Structures are given as C-alpha cells and as structure tokens.
Amino acid sequence: ETGVTQTPRHLVMGMTNKKSLKCEQHLGHNAMYWYKQSAKKPLELMFVYNFKEQTENNSVPSRFSPECPNSSHLFLHLHTLQPEDSALYLCASSQGGGSGDEQFFGPGTRLTVL
Amino acid sequence: QQQVKQSPQSLIVQKGGISIINCAYENTAFDYFPWYQQFPGKGPALLIAIRPDVSEKKEGRFTISFNKSAKQFSLHIMDSQPGDSATYFCAASMKNAGNMLTFGGGTRLMVKP
Numbered sequence: 001e002t003g004v005t006q007t008p009r010h011l012v013m014g015m016t017n018k019k020s021l022k023c024e025q026h027l028g029h030n031a032m033y034w035y036k037q038s039a040k041k042p043l044e045l046m047f048v049y050n051f052k053e054q055t056e057n058n059s060v061p062s063r064f065s066p067e068c069p070n071s072s073h074l075f076l077h078l079h080t081l082q083p084e085d086s087a088l089y090l091c092a093s094s095q096g097g098g099s100g101d102e103q104f105f106g107p108g109t110r111l112t113v114l
Numbered sequence: 115q116q117q118v119k120q121s122p123q124s125l126i127v128q129k130g131g132i133s134i135i136n137c138a139y140e141n142t143a144f145d146y147f148p149w150y151q152q153f154p155g156k157g158p159a160l161l162i163a164i165r166p167d168v169s170e171k172k173e174g175r176f177t178i179s180f181n182k183s184a185k186q187f188s189l190h191i192m193d194s195q196p197g198d199s200a201t202y203f204c205a206a207s208m209k210n211a212g213n214m215l216t217f218g219g220g221t222r223l224m225v226k227p
Contacts, residue, residue: 058214101213
C-alpha cells in the first residue's frame with residue numbers, strides 16, 4: 001500500500017450505531033488530519049494531530065472522537081450521529097505540521113447516516 | 115476572518131481554452147496559498163501553491179496569479195484538456211497556525227472535447 005489509505009470506503013449507519021473510520025499513511029509523515037467534505041460547505045478541517053498529539057479541534061461535536069495511536073494511524077470514532085453528518089470524511093497527512101507542508105489526502109469514506 | 119471565497123462554482127471550457135478560477139481572502143495573516151485538484155472518487159491532490167512574496171508561479175499549463183493588495187489569487191489553466199475536468203479548490207493557511215488549511219467552496223470544471 002502506498003500513500004494514504006482509508007477504510008471503509010463506504011459506510012451506512014443508523015443514528016444509534018457506533019462505528020469507526022480508519023486512516024493509515026505509508027509516507028513516514030508526522031502530522032495527520034481529519035476533514036469533512038459535504039455538498040453544501042467547503043472542506044472543513046476537523047482535527048489535527050502532530051506527533052500523535054492533538055493540536056487542533058475545530059469545534060467538532062463530541063459525537064466525533066478521534067484517536068491517533070501512532071504517527072501512521074488515525075481513527076475517527078462515531079456515535080449517535082445525525083443525518084446532517086452524512087458526508088465524505090477525508091484523512092490527510094503531511095511531513096510536519098507547519099504552514100506550507102503539503103498535505104496528502106486519502107480517497108475518503110462516504111458516510112451516510114440514516 | 116478565516117473565509118476564502120471561490121468563484122465560479124462551475125465552469126465549462128472548450129478544449130484548448132483557458133480556464134480561470136478566482137479566490138479572495140480577508141485575513142492578511144495568510145501566507146500560503148495552495149490549489150488542490152480533486153477527481154471523482156479521489157481525495158484532493160496538491161496542484162500548485164504560492165507564497166505572497168511572488169506575484170506569479172507557473173508549473174506547466176498551470177499558473178497562479180497573486181494580487182496581495184487586492185487579497186485575491188487565481189488559477190489559470192492554459193490549453194485546457196478534457197483530462198483537466200475535475201473540482202478545483204483554493205486554500206490558505208497562516209504562519210504560526212500550524213498547517214490548518216481554510217478551503218474555498220470549490221469549482222467544478224468541465225472541459226469539452
């Protein structure tokens with residue numbers, strides 16, 4: 001595997017379910033990101049991790065819970081989501097966390113909340 | 115003010131034509147302005163980027179023009195090809211604010227053969 005991979009690619013869940021999204025980067029990077037891409041809004045940064053430490057939480061509701069066990073893996077735990085949370089969730093990584101470090105994106109997980 | 119405004123939302127160009135996408139920003143602390151290209155079913159990929167110390171950057175058929183006083187920057191795609199059909203996003207980030215990108219709303223480009 002190369003680059004940034006995300007699983008699953010598609011997920012349908014009910015509002016009472018608990019699920020997790022997984023991201024893995026094979027680039028040796030130290031920073032990882034979660035973004036939300038929905039049809040009606042620009043790409044929104046959700047969380048940033050630098051060397052496994054969370055450095056940014058962009059006012060994301062607590063029903064989204066990130067986890068970064070090491071620099072290569074990032075999870076997004078989901079529980080009691082709302083239909084408006086349906087979106088494409090993108091993971092990205094960069095070498096460092098400084099402005100201008102190119103971010104490499106995964107293909108995303110298409111989430112549908114019923 | 116963190117917003118980056120992008121226009122147009124969609125654009126149709128004939129093969130061989132010039133595609134122009136514009137972005138405007140408010141926050142003068144932004145110091146890095148990348149453009150990302152996204153094909154259906156894929157994540158965005160960096161296309162070209164510029165810092166405000168230069169007014170233009172060219173890479174192949176892609177050029178960024180940057181107007182610091184107007185707080186605007188644009189992407190020009192010369193000799194547009196059907197393979198350029200994708201969604202394009204401008205973005206901006208600030209020095210000393212990590213690598214947090216603020217994205218524009220996106221432009222869906224269609225290049226007709």
